[in-house]
Amino acid sequence: MRLQALLVSKALKILVNHGLPPLKYEGLTVYRCPRVFPPGKLTKTSFLLAQTMILKENFEVLDVGCGTGFLSLVAARKAKRVVAVDVNPEALKCTLRNVKANGLEGKVEVRRGSLFEALKPEEKFDLIVANLPYLPGQPRSLLEAGWLDDGSLMVKLLREAGGRLKPGGFLQTVYSSLGSLTRQEIVGEAEASGLSLLERRTFKSLLEIFDVYTFTLKV
Numbered sequence: 354m355r356l357q358a359l360l361v362s363k364a365l366k367i368l369v370n371h372g373l374p375p376l377k378y379e380g381l382t383v384y385r386c387p388r389v390f391p392p393g394k395l396t397k398t399s400f401l402l403a404q405t406m407i408l409k410e411n412f413e414v415l416d417v418g419c420g421t422g423f424l425s426l427v428a429a430r431k432a433k434r435v436v437a438v439d440v441n442p443e444a445l446k447c448t449l450r451n452v453k454a455n456g457l458e459g460k461v462e463v464r465r466g467s468l469f470e471a472l473k474p475e476e477k478f479d480l481i482v483a484n485l486p487y488l489p490g491q492p493r494s495l496l497e498a499g500w501l502d503d504g505s506l507m508v509k510l511l512r513e514a515g516g517r518l519k520p521g522g523f524l525q526t527v528y529s530s531l532g533s534l535t536r537q538e539i540v541g542e543a544e545a546s547g548l549s550l551l552e553r554r555t556f557k558s559l560l561e562i563f564d565v566y567t568f569t570l571k572v
């Protein structure tokens with residue numbers, strides 16, 4: 354693993370094991386539970402997606418890898434319905450806690466499963482948001498699966514998302530220069546699966562460059 358990735362991974366492990374004070378974000382209170390990936394200034398990707406999210410009142414939204422539920426809460430304030438999925442049961446508990454704390458019960462449904470596994474056969478969405486792990490490495494625990502992936506999860510997301518979008522629906526996801534995949538690979542996988550790139554926004558931080566991708570399902 355490159356030095357920058359190793360540093361970010363070590364910092365995350367310390368943060369995640371201890372938990373952090375609640376995050377205040379645009380009127381939301383987000384509890385950052387121990388052993389769940391925390392949105393915040395260090396992790397950044399959650400904020401980048403929240404700021405870029407395309408939302409409409411009639412939207413049905415899927416949050417893949419919900420963690421604390423941060424993106425689900427941001428979406429649920431405006432959208433009609435949100436389904437939040439994660440492989441980590443601690444993340445699902447944390448999301449439920451945050452949904453209740455923000456009075457969004459009835460708008461967010463929480464399910465356990467990998468990527469699209471927990472969805473009903475006919476379920477399709479106007480927007481899929483996915484802030485998936487990207488630091489190169491093999492996770493040895495559900496905790497590490499919060500930030501480590503060799504690129505295969507992102508490829509699977511890009512290959513399968515189209516089948517879970519309504520025509521004209523959007524996939525918004527974020528990836529880093531520290532990840533294993535190149536920009537060409539990400540856009541290539543998406544386009545081969547019937548998605549077209551609407552926008553790629555780039556943000557620079559001290560250790561990495563982040564790209565926020567917005568794809569749409571070709572009609």
Ligand SMILES: C[S@@+](CC[C@H](N)C(=O)[O-])C[C@H]1O[C@@H](n2cnc3c(N)ncnc32)[C@H](O)[C@@H]1O
Pocket residue numbers: 390391392398399417418419420421422423424438439440441444466467468484485486495498499500506
């Ligand atoms: C980088 S965190 C993002 C959390 C949250 N969405 C946010 O933006 O703050 C990635 C999340 O994806 C979850 N995850 C990892 N592998 C997954 C998979 N195969 N399917 C669903 N969720 C997964 C992790 O447990 C973790 O909660």
